[in-house]
Amino acid sequence: MLKGEGLGVRYGKQLPWLFQDLEVALEPGEMVGLTAPSGRGKTTLARVLAGYLRPTAGIVTIDGRPPPTTGYHPVQLIAQHPELAVNPRWRIGRVLAEGVPPAPAVLDALQIDRGWLQRWPHELSGGELQRIAVARALNPQTRYLMADEMTAMLDAATQAQIWHAVTVYAAAHRIGVLVISHDASLISRLCRRVEVLPEPPAICTAAQMDAEPGLRGGH
Amino acid sequence: MLQVQGLQVSFTVYTQGLRQRRLTVITDLDVTVRAGEVVAIVGASGSGKSLLAHAILGILPHNAELGGSISFQGKPLTQARKEALRGRAIALIPQTVAALDPLMPVGEQVRLAALRGGVPAAGAREVVAASFARYGLAPEAARLHPFQVSGGMARRVLVSTAVVGQARLLIADEPTPGLHPEVVTETLGHLRELADGGKAVLMITHDIEAALRVADTVAVFYAGTTVEQAPARDFAGGGEALRHPYTRALWRALPSQGFVPLPGAQPAPDALPPGCLFADRCPLVTAACRVARPPARELRGGTVRCIHA
Ligand code: SF4
Numbered sequence: 001m002l003k004g005e006g007l008g009v010r011y012g013k014q015l016p017w018l019f020q021d022l023e024v025a026l027e028p029g030e031m032v033g034l035t036a037p038s039g040r041g042k043t044t045l046a047r048v049l050a051g052y053l054r055p056t057a058g059i060v061t062i063d064g065r066p067p068p069t070t071g072y073h074p075v076q077l078i079a080q081h082p083e084l085a086v087n088p089r090w091r092i093g094r095v096l097a098e099g100v101p102p103a104p105a106v107l108d109a110l111q112i113d114r115g116w117l118q119r120w121p122h123e124l125s126g127g128e129l130q131r132i133a134v135a136r137a138l139n140p141q142t143r144y145l146m147a148d149e150m151t152a153m154l155d156a157a158t159q160a161q162i163w164h165a166v167t168v169y170a171a172a173h174r175i176g177v178l179v180i181s182h183d184a185s186l187i188s189r190l191c192r193r194v195e196v197l198p199e200p201p202a203i204c205t206a207a208q209m210d211a212e213p214g215l216r217g218g219h
Numbered sequence: 220m221l222q223v224q225g226l227q228v229s230f231t232v233y234t235q236g237l238r239q240r241r242l243t244v245i246t247d248l249d250v251t252v253r254a255g256e257v258v259a260i261v262g263a264s265g266s267g268k269s270l271l272a273h274a275i276l277g278i279l280p281h282n283a284e285l286g287g288s289i290s291f292q293g294k295p296l297t298q299a300r301k302e303a304l305r306g307r308a309i310a311l312i313p314q315t316v317a318a319l320d321p322l323m324p325v326g327e328q329v330r331l332a333a334l335r336g337g338v339p340a341a342g343a344r345e346v347v348a349a350s351f352a353r354y355g356l357a358p359e360a361a362r363l364h365p366f367q368v369s370g371g372m373a374r375r376v377l378v379s380t381a382v383v384g385q386a387r388l389l390i391a392d393e394p395t396p397g398l399h400p401e402v403v404t405e406t407l408g409h410l411r412e413l414a415d416g417g418k419a420v421l422m423i424t425h426d427i428e429a430a431l432r433v434a435d436t437v438a439v440f441y442a443g444t445t446v447e448q449a450p451a452r453d454f455a456g457g458g459e460a461l462r463h464p465y466t467r468a469l470w471r472a473l474p475s476q477g478f479v480p481l482p483g484a485q486p487a488p489d490a491l492p493p494g495c496l497f498a499d500r501c502p503l504v505t506a507a508c509r510v511a512r513p514p515a516r517e518l519r520g521g522t523v524r525c526i527h528a
Contacts (some may be wrong), residue, residue: 038370038399111484119487126264126425128484155263155425157465157481160472164480182399185475 001063002026002049002075002144002176008057009044018044019197020057026144029174031167033187036197042180043079045197046146049178050077062143072099076137080149082129086121092132093117100139109165110135127158134162138169144176152181163190220292220419221252221275221388227286228270228279242488245270246443246496248287249515249522250421252388257410257420259430261469262440263485264393268423269314272390275421276311277301291388306335310386314393316373319365325376326351326361329383336384350383354409371402378409382418389413391422395429407433427454427469436521439466442485442496444512449521462523465497495525503527 004024010017018041026032036042047053049060051073060067067074079085086095096102096117107114110131121129130150137145145166151159167190170177179190187194228245244267252258262268273279275289277298289296291309301309310332319328330347338346351358354375360368368376374394381389391410395403411433414420424430430437431451438448446463453460458467458476468481483500492498494509501508505527513524 038402111482113484113487115487115490123487125266125485153264153425155261155469156427156472156474157469158263160474160478161480161482163478183474185473189474189478 001028003061003064004045004049004055004058005061006058007045007048007055007060009041009048009053010056017056022058022197024049024195026176026178028143028176029171030193031170031177031179031191033191033194034178034180034197035182035184035187035194040197040199042197043148046077046079046148046178046180049144050075050146052077072141074141074143075146076142076144077146077148078130078133078137078150080152082126082133083121085133086129088121090121091117092119092121092124095121095132096136099136100141102135102139106135106138106165106169109168110138111161111165127154127162130154130158131162134166138166138175140173142175144178145170146178146180148180149182150179151186152183159186220254221250221421222290223248223250223271223275223287224289225249225287226271226274226289227284228267228274229284229286230280231282231284240489243491244443244488245274246491247512247515247524248440248443248445250438250445250448252419252421254387254417254419255414256436257414257422257434258436258438259422259424259434260438260440260445261424261427261430264425266440266485267443267488268440269392272311272392272421272423275301275390276305276309278305306332307337307384308386309388309390310336310381310384312377312381312389312391312394316365316368316377319373319376319380321365324362324364325368329361329376329379332380333383336386338384346383350379354379371399371405374402374406375409378406382413386418388419388421391420393424394422395424395426403429404432428473428475439463439469441465442491443488444496444524445515445522446497446525447521447523453521460519462518462521462528463497463525464501464503468500497525 007022008017008020034042048055051067062074112131112135116124151162179187181187226245226248229241229243232240232242248271260268274285326347329350330343333343333346334340356375394406407429410420410422431454434451436448437451438445447466449461454470458470461467471477471479472481486492494511495513498504498508507526513526515522515524518528
């Protein structure tokens, strides 16, 4: 089980907590929705759980132990903009071969055309590149997936395609998925349990919320 | 107000050494926007639909070639006319705050946009103040720099910059990127009001649900082509009133509808099939579909590029 206990984040001793005393638990194979108005730290929470950001307070554990600090992280984060997640100077084939190469069945489920492997990232559309980012995360070493507005920028057809592939893979391999989205109908399609991030404990002005990197402009 | 017919945009690119390759990103795009109307172009992100905005505004890169015709207020939109009208009769509501000058207070940016849009210098301050009030921006906000405003406020500044002049046609490029529902509703409301006030609004988006909330007409963009133009009310039930198989698939893929995935992927710009661009994924495909590009034709108050519709 992926667990966050007493999690809190703030960006300075004088600044208010973005969130505090947060308890999160995600079982293997479970899909949980997470929603909240902008500025409550959904993206920050996903980054904490995936090991990109050390929380100011609290700890993250997997089956009672802290996740490894080196090598492949068993909690993978997929965000809204795949352009930021792949090396623009590598061909797609190399992007996929980095780390643990995905199985051919995963490429098929995500309808990844083998011709794309010869292309550069800028030659693929947003939806195509996001499929590559998802394929890269669907491998035996991934235990949990943080899907942070993963399909918010995609057209409905591509969104449905990616989520079907992820749902089937996650069920078969007992991967726990946190679905962060503004889209209530998407969450209700995917998740039986939905968590709402509570209001920040301290009074938080708009200017202070804006001080948090990654939340302005809807991202 | 705006009529785009058979628009083509292609690029000459050099690959490895000096081998030239021509990429046709837009093959056959048709769209008509009348005064008082919101028309949405809906298509996959990164599919080149933003190039339509660039083509109308005359800001395509140098290696781009343009085909087809664009007319504005009944007259052809030449490059010279585009440059004369850009920021005046035709204005863009950009995608992100990145379009604002990071070093200039937002109030000043709206004022400059007003001047460019033909507002006399003497009255510009009042016009800016009125625009700020109109979009619920506090007068003090005028002194803020773009990095100091929240996502929702930034959208209001962007709209304000575009409409403070005397624009007749507004182009909103991805106006609702991953925003919170209230901000989306507010932004869409602005677009609707502008159309109701007599302007023509062209909205370019990947989000069909957002489009359906304000648009009168939806043009569906697939592999560089508008496969269908349909009244927004046709998006209902199981999509029976829709004309093109791709439009129907898009509608049924919505989480609020069937969430039905559509197998396959769009063809790449340098590997377009000779016939119908949707043939490889279409459940209704026949041999005849693969012979030639289906031309656009009128059907039940809309248009469609499908020989079996
Ligand atoms: S022309 Fe044929 S392949 Fe193309 S959309 Fe119509 S039925 Fe499908």
